[in-house]
Amino acid sequence: MKTQMRRIAAGLVMGVAVINAAAVSAGEQDAAVPFKMLIEVPSPLGFEATLERLEANAKDMGWKVPSKWKVDFQANLMKVTDTDIGPNQVLKMCEPFAAVKLLLKDEYKMLTAMMPCTIAVYQKSDGKTYISMMNLEAMGQMYGGDVLEMTKELGPQMQQMLKLD
Template sequence: MTINWLSLVIGVVIGLLIMGALVWLMMPSMMLVRHKTGQGYGDVLAKLNEILSKKGDWKVVHTNDYQQTTANFAALEKVCSVNVCNLRYAARILDEDGNRGVTAFMPLSLGVYEDKHGKVYISQLNVGLLGMMFGGTIAKVMKMAGKDINEVVGSIIALK
C-alpha cells in the first residue's frame, strides 16, 4: 500500500482549517456567558453584593456605572460592570512572578445590564476556560474562582 503524501497533507490542512473555523465561531459563546435574571436591575446588584459578602474571601471592589459615565456620549439603559475579587485566590496567582501578567484582567468582572425591553442580564467570563489556556497555578485557581462565580450567578438567576 502506497501513501499519497500530497492527499494526506491536503487532508490535514483542510482539517486544521475546519477546526480553526469552528473554534473561531464557538469561542465567543464559550468565553462570554450571559444569563437572563427575571429580576430588576437594582435587585440584581443588591443580591450580588449580598451573596458575595457572605462568600468567604470574595468582595465587590468597585461598580462601574456606564449609564452614568457615558451619559455625555449616549443614552444607555442601566449597565454596569461589577469588579469582584477573592484576595486569597489573587495572592496565590500573584505569588509567582511569571503569573503577574494576568493582572491585565484582574479583578474579575460581572456585567449587569438591562436591555431595551427591560430584561436584566448578568454576563460573565468563563474564568475556568480562560485559566486552562495558561495552565499551572493560574488554571487551578481560576477553576476554583469560576466555580465560585458560577454558584453566585446561579443563585441569583434561580430567584424569580
C-alpha cells in the same frame, strides 16, 4: 528570550479574547473559536435587585466588593456622549487569597490586567436584566497550571453568585 515568548503569548491571548468578544457580540460561535470568553445569563430579578443580590452573594463567600470598584456605565457614558445606553453597571470583585497565590509568581503577574473579576449587569431592549462575566473555565484551559487550578476553585463560586432566586 523568555520575556519575548511571554509577550508573544500575551498577544495571542489578547487576540483570542478579541475574536471571542466579536463572536459573542455577533451572537454566534465561529468554528475557529473553541470557546466563548464571556458568559451571559438572564437574571430573574430586576436591574437593582440583581446588583444587590450579586454583591451580597459575593460577600457571603468572602469576596471583596469595595464600593469604589462599582462603575455606572450608563451615567458615565451619558455624561460624556449625551447618549443613554440603558441601565448598565459593572461590579468588580476579588477573592484576595486566590489573587495573591497567583500574583506572587512572575509568570502570572500579567493576569493583573484581568483582575479584579468583573461582572456586568445590564438591561437589553427586551426590558430584561442580564449578567455577563468572564468564562473562567475557558481562561483556565487557556493558561493551564496554577491558573487552571484557581479557576476550578473560583469558577463554581462565581456560578453560585449567579443563583439569584
